[in-house]
Amino acid sequence: MMLKYIGNRILQIAILLVIYVAIVFFLLHAMPGGIKTLLISNPKLTPQAQEAIIRAFGLNQPLWLQFVDYMKNVFTLNLGISFSYYPTPVWNIIAERLPRTVLLFTVATLIAFFVGFASGKSLAWNRGKTTEYVSTIVGIITYTIFTPLLIFVMIWFFGSFLGIFPLNQFLNPDLWIHTRLNAQVIFLYILLTMLIIGMVMLVSYLVALRFSHRVRTRRLIFYLSTIITVVFSVFFWWVSPVGIYAADILWHMVLPVMTVTIISYAGNMLVMRDSMLETIKEDFITTARAKGLPDKVVRDKHAARTAMLPVVTNFVLSLGFVVSGGVITESLFSWPGMGMTLLDSTLAKDYPLAAGALIFTGIFVLFAHLAIDIIYAFLDPRIRY
Amino acid sequence: MKAVLEIKNLKMYYDTQAGQVKAADDISFSLYEGESMGLVGESGCGKTSVSMSIMRLLPENARIISGNIFFGGKDIVKLSNEEMNKIRWAGISMIFQAAMNSLNPVYRVGDQIIEAITTHEPDVTFEEARQRVASLYKLVGLDPERMDNYPHEYSGGMKQRAVIAMSLACNPKLIIADEPTTALDVIVQDTILRELEKIQKKLNMSMIYISHDIAVIAEVASKIAIMYAGKIVEMSDSVTIFKRPAHPYTVGLMSSFPSIRGAKKELVTIPGEPPNLLNAPDHCRFAPRCPFATDECWKKEPSYEEIEDNHFVACFHPQNLKKQVRANAG
Amino acid sequence: MTNNPNTTVEMADAKLESPALIRMKLMWRSFKENWKIFSQSKIGMIGLYIVIIFAVAGFIVYPILAATVWKTTSLNAMASYNPVTGYDFVQNNPAPPSWAHLLGTDPLGRDILAQLLYSTPREFMLGIVAALITVIIGTLIGTVAAYFGGALDTFFMRVADIVLLFPFIPFLIVISGMMQVDLLTLALIIGLLSGFGGITIVLRSQALIVKSRPFIESAKISGASDSYIIVNHIIPNVMPLSFLYMMFNVTGAIFSEAVLSFFGLLNIKMSWGLMIYTADTAGYIIGSNIWNYWWLWLPAGASITLLCGAFYFIGRGLDEVVNPRLRKR
């Protein structure tokens, strides 16, 4: 049943993906003043280069043929040549930058989810206290604040006032100038480490769930294996000669992650609060209380666990919002991911790159959607069966 | 016989913006081991408020003003929440009005019962707990294999049975069943109530049945208390209540519901609105709807008195009595 | 006997007039009731006050000031002050707040307060035009999809799915880099795109509830056409929800405009976002520097935040009108 559900969702997402690419194509190519006109009027390209690009991408063909070609090209990752990085293919640029965005987004999102979840939970549980009032207001402010404004203040506060975090770029050039290491490789290793830690957490959770019925034993298995893996990987990076470079990248990541977290936690918090307030009125909460379960168990195991479902749903709906916030964040922190690429290429009138970045931003959102759908199915048994 | 539960002059009020709601006003009764009692009254007369006071699961705006609730030698009213948690389910368990929603949708039904067992008996292993749940399932007529299903995979009747099984999980001395079958169709209702009665007799537990339907209660309870507007207005064994209902409200209740067994009586509903418990008056609360009301009834509240052996009534003009204890009002 | 038909005709005449009147009265009454609920929502009222303050400032205070006080600071003393071209060369720019320029001047010597006020009506226009388009499209599609169901319904729901996930800002960035996008075009694009999005899903489910009410069936039996039923029975009943969504859409539109002009992508002469862009590209918003030139970005940024927030607040307040579950006892 679960597999069938997931299969269904994957199919739906695939269809959505095709529709999405089609929309982007028609908006970029079919409009007067679309890609072709822009291409021809681009002064940076020699007539020969223009001719080559037009031929390579069949820009003189009828529109529907172009569309078929375009679809084929997108799904074979043939996205054209970047104007501003001519002759680097668009896909190479995207392949380099996409992981950076994925990492930034995933880490920030996870933190935002847990912070929003935990604070929304305690807001609802401690209803009517001053802390509830204050945190709700702070939440609403961070939720509605104009993102660049927030970033200016963050930059000033952490970068200048406290002076603890680096502001520009994705790494510190002074450090990297003495090495021939490729930052991209280090970055991918960081990603790999995180992936391994994540997998260990997941597996140990499932193992604990399967082989023990005591909450304490389960916790022990989970935390022990997680801590061991984390310690081990930190140790590994520590002794490895490139650890310092990894640390540099991570250090540069803190501020952007913090920003995206602040942008998105409040939405989670407010939904969790409302959902929790609804849930604690439910009859099964009264039952849980009547069973003599300690308050904490009623709150966490029964109320919060059930109240979490709308938060996850809401998260799908706010994906677009968070991605937009991500674009602004990346640009202002010069974090060279998809968002910054999108903006820079647009400003440089590098349309193949801009279109590629746009398509992959969409693909990324769709995959995030799929991931959340699958997680939701695990969380809500009513969907699973 | 020993009293399992003894309530003395319990007053529980809700504070609302509009004023005080006297949902339980001077409630007293006791319940003996193995005895089953019915608490009957129209909706809104305070039955749930009484049962929630016993469980100490009151909403924030509720206050127990005075009175005692003795259970197992302790006054529940004075216990801390932690101490109370030990009594909940292990001593007193409950079958709720809305059994449909009493199960958490995200956990397996069996696990929700096991949770109750392991909370109160930490030494029980998981396997033992599962064994117990399986035998409870058999007792209430459920297939033990359904333990690992989720609530949404159960039908309404099955959920009700599961909830009953859950209430039995820790061998409580007392079970409060608050309108346990209201949401079910009549036939299922009847079977479940009878099974509940059988289980109660078999395990020799005490039981409080709460319902707005006196006919349903009379089938299963040995003693009946009639509640009206936050007060108990009549109490006796079921036979007496049925043969000689003394309070006009009880008479009205009985004629408004056709008896399941007896010949179909004419359906007479009690005229008038159910009372508003907000800022209760100081005359007989039933007076506005009572066909026998006299001036006296509008002046003061009738006291709660034993009019015959083990038959208590709060009314100036008790009905249907062979031997009239009170000659006249005074 | 002969009199009877006449009287019925007369009565019918009288009745013909009254339904409209009755409807008006009903609407007025429900408006009053809803207003009562809304006015109890603190957050909604705060939002409303902020919006009113901005509206007064932009539509009333600005024209007056531009025609009187600022007139004299303008180069051409006969014309009203124009904050787009009204350079003030007298002092070192950007100048901090002074009596001549209450919120200081920008790097080009233009009055910040005037720019702020000048942009306000434009922000309103953008937000409201975009939201109106969205709501009109969303309401039509939502009700039609709910009423007819079938393939039409499925189609629009899938479209809504994709629009819901659409990376809006990235898309608008690319579009506005390619085309010359002015304020009205932007309003059109935003309005059109979001009209097919989440709003159709919400309004459709509301319309489905309305559709199942008995009066729809009786209207059908009495021979009313589909379009008549949709326009006269279903749409009025989903109106409050449409209105609620309109508020959230105003927020979205103003926010999007601010972001795009903050990146300098829009073909407009003045807006709050552009004010920050001007300051940023001139290098006045760098690290420790930012508080030295706070008037360059804080008033504009705060205005964007406040106005966006205000419409969002009104939406939250309306939520309590539309969604009785949220109401406190």
Ligand SMILES: Nc1ncnc2c1ncn2[C@@H]1O[C@H](COP(=O)(O)OP(=O)(O)O)[C@@H](O)[C@H]1O
């Ligand atoms: N939390 C509360 N706050 C205020 N009044 C309440 C609350 N809960 C119940 N009441 C009122 O108390 C009275 C008794 O309610 P309840 O005990 O639920 O009656 P029953 O179970 O007999 O239907 C009703 O008038 C009800 O409106």
Ligand code: SF4
């Ligand atoms: S006291 Fe009077 S009014 Fe009250 S029930 Fe008895 S007869 Fe009726």
Ligand SMILES: [Mg+2]
């Ligand atoms: Mg009740």
